[in-house]
Amino acid sequence: WLCPVHTKGYQFPDWAYKTESSPGSRQIQLWHFILELLQKEEFRHVIAWQQGEYGEFVIKDPDEVARLWGRRKCKPQMNYDKLSRALRYYYNKRILHKTKGKRFTYKFNFNKLVMPNYPFINIRSSAGVVPQSAPPVPTASSRFHFPPLDTHSPTSDVQPGRFSASSLTTSGQESLSDGTDRKAELSELEDGSATDWRRGVDLMSSRNAVGGGGIGHQKRKPDIMLPLFTRPGIYPDPHSPFAVSPIPGRGGVLNVPISPALSLTPTIFSYSPSPGLSPFTSSSCFSFNPEEMKHYLHSQACSVFNYHLSPRTFPRYPGLMVPPLQCQMHPEESTQFSIKLQPPPVGRKNRERAESSEESAPGSAPAAAPIPPRIKPAREKEGHAQEEGTVPSRTTEEEKGTIFVRPAAPPVWPSVPPGKEPNTSEKKEDALMPPKLRLKRRWNDD
């Protein structure tokens, strides 16, 4: 078991590879391990990304995953019951959340790590233009660390964060060993992700980056600094800030002013149908694909609505409007969402009832619909004799799954239409109504 980071290229950003050296974690972490398995095709029959939902994965063989985990941790008594308990501890930490109704299905909260750094993204511009079926395979963000945004003012665009190459932080000494987090995400307005985010920062900065050009040290400053990595060809979007001016501002660093209006959409993600074959995996460059990012963020927004996550999970930034109805990527999913968009559930009971009824809703488009993983019908114990050495038997299904599905039609945001509102009086009413009530009203109306 060699360090995953040194195996074959970067499939995930550094934060996914917490190392022993990382403060606060001397040993492999479960989510880290999960990511590791997810990364390898050999385990595709044991655990795999769920198609259609970014960051969602299915444990196809709970016993096997538990066994592997137990082996890694030298806990022969490990089983899915225990493993899942550990997984559940991630709920509060916002590392994972459960996909209700789907057995053995969980979802990573990647947004926790990404969102704080892209508050200025305008998701509206192009929702659902990006491939949908590919698993979240963040790539090549390795050399960077993203200082957290000012936690206290998520909306203060005047205090943008700053990107800097972690290779610059030779000391890697940001060790923000904050013992201030946990459970603290109670306050409605504070984004508890900030503390976690710092962790992510640690992870990345702790990684001794490859010497990528000697740029001087830099301290955190309120201006955004985007590392300059000229990678011709990886910026398909002409609107990418990098496509615009790849010329170094100074010292090889681009100083890009942030404004909420600016559709600056750098992304550390790159969805590749076949992780191992990603053209980017070999590079350690920053890749920016606005479309992907937007889609990703949108997907996350959907999660917030569909999984009843706290809105806190999805930072509220100006210009970041994510109407639930926009979540219809797949025709089949659209039915899901429309149903889920019923008035907020009152209690757990209600929630579950709604979900179950939704599950039974007739799916209309079988087209490229991701096949719901057939979970061990009867817990059949087909000999998984070998594991690591197992030859991945690529099923045609899997291949199909890598096909990008284009959403039916580019949706138009129903909320806050630039045009006019149907009912003027109601509008006025709304204006007088407290935000909460207004929202509730909308829930009920639509």
Place this chain on the structure above:
DNA sequence: CTCGGAACTT
């Protein structure tokens, strides 16, 4: 299956 409390371990 899923959840989360509680005590315990490393």
Place this chain on the structure above:
DNA sequence: AAGTTCCGAG
């Protein structure tokens, strides 16, 4: 801190 182990409840 990050699980591990055990377990009652839904």
